[in-house]
Amino acid sequence: MSAVEFALPPDEVATAGGLPISLSRIEKSFGTLNVLRNFNLEVPAGQFLAVVGRSGGGKSTLMRLIAGLDTASSGRVTIGGRNVERLNPFVRLLFQEARLVPWQRVIENVGIARGPNWQETARRTLVDVGLEGRENDWPTVLSGGQRQRVALARALVSEPQILLLDEPFGALDALTRIEMHRLLEQIWGDRRFTTVLITHDVAEAVALADRVVVLREGAIALDTDIDLDRPRRELADPLAVDLQRRILEAV
Numbered sequence: 001m002s003a004v005e006f007a008l009p010p011d012e013v014a015t016a017g018g019l020p021i022s023l024s025r026i027e028k029s030f031g032t033l034n035v036l037r038n039f040n041l042e043v044p045a046g047q048f049l050a051v052v053g054r055s056g057g058g059k060s061t062l063m064r065l066i067a068g069l070d071t072a073s074s075g076r077v078t079i080g081g082r083n084v085e086r087l088n089p090f091v092r093l094l095f096q097e098a099r100l101v102p103w104q105r106v107i108e109n110v111g112i113a114r115g116p117n118w119q120e121t122a123r124r125t126l127v128d129v130g131l132e133g134r135e136n137d138w139p140t141v142l143s144g145g146q147r148q149r150v151a152l153a154r155a156l157v158s159e160p161q162i163l164l165l166d167e168p169f170g171a172l173d174a175l176t177r178i179e180m181h182r183l184l185e186q187i188w189g190d191r192r193f194t195t196v197l198i199t200h201d202v203a204e205a206v207a208l209a210d211r212v213v214v215l216r217e218g219a220i221a222l223d224t225d226i227d228l229d230r231p232r233r234e235l236a237d238p239l240a241v242d243l244q245r246r247i248l249e250a251v
C-alpha cells in the first residue's frame, strides 16, 4: 500500500489516469459582481485543458470551484460524477509561487503525507521532476525553476487524478518556462491526470493543451481543440501560430 492510499478514505482510493470534471449551469457572484454566468464546461478524463483570459475574467474563481475551495452561488460542480464539496485528496494544485516550507528540506516538502515508505515515494517523485540527489537541500538554495519542480513533485507524490495549475510558470524566465513545459507534458503523458492550466500566456496554452477555452466576462468566448503532434515544439508549427492568433483575438 502506498503512502497515498494510506491517507485516503476507502471510497476515494485513486485509480490510474484522470477523472472527468463537469460544471453545469454555474452562477458565481461576489455581491453584485457576477463572475460566472450560466457557465457550462465538461472536461473529459485525462484531458489537458488550458483556460486563457484577461485579468479579472474569472479564471481563478473557476479553479477554486473545481478545487472545492469555494462554492458556486448556484449550479453543480462534479468530479467523476460526484459533487465537489471540499478539497479532495485526488485533486492537487500548483500556483505561481512554490509555497515551500522554508524550514523543511526538499524531501520533507514533497512527502507531506507521511504514510509508510513516504521517503521512498518522495525520492522517486523527485527523480521524475529532474531533482535526483537534491532531497536534502533547503528550499533557499534552489532556483525559482527548481522550487517549482519541488512544488510539482509535492503535487504529484499522491498520484492525483486532477491537477489544477494557476499560472504555475508565470514567474519563471523564458528558457526555464520552456523546460517546465517539456517536463509537465512528459509527466502528463505518462500519468494522464486531468489537467486544467490557467494562464495569460497564449503560446504556453498552445504548447501544452489538448484544448483551449477563452474566458471573457464570465463566459466562454472560444473553445478550440489543439490538434498538434506531441511532444510539442514551441512556435515551430504554422498551425500553432494560427491557433495562437485565433485565441488572442478571442481574448
Ligand SMILES: Nc1ncnc2c1ncn2[C@@H]1O[C@H](COP(=O)(O)OP(=O)(O)OP(=O)(O)O)[C@@H](O)[C@H]1O
Binding pocket: 030, 033, 035, 053, 054, 055, 056, 057, 058, 059, 060, 061, 062
Ligand atoms: N473573494 C472575492 N470577493 C470579492 N470579489 C472577488 C473575490 N474573488 C474574486 N473576486 C472578483 O471576481 C473577479 C474575477 O476574479 P478572478 O480572480 O477569478 O479572475 P482571474 O481571471 O483569475 O484574474 P487574474 O488573472 O488576475 O488572476 C474579479 O473582478 C475579482 O476582483
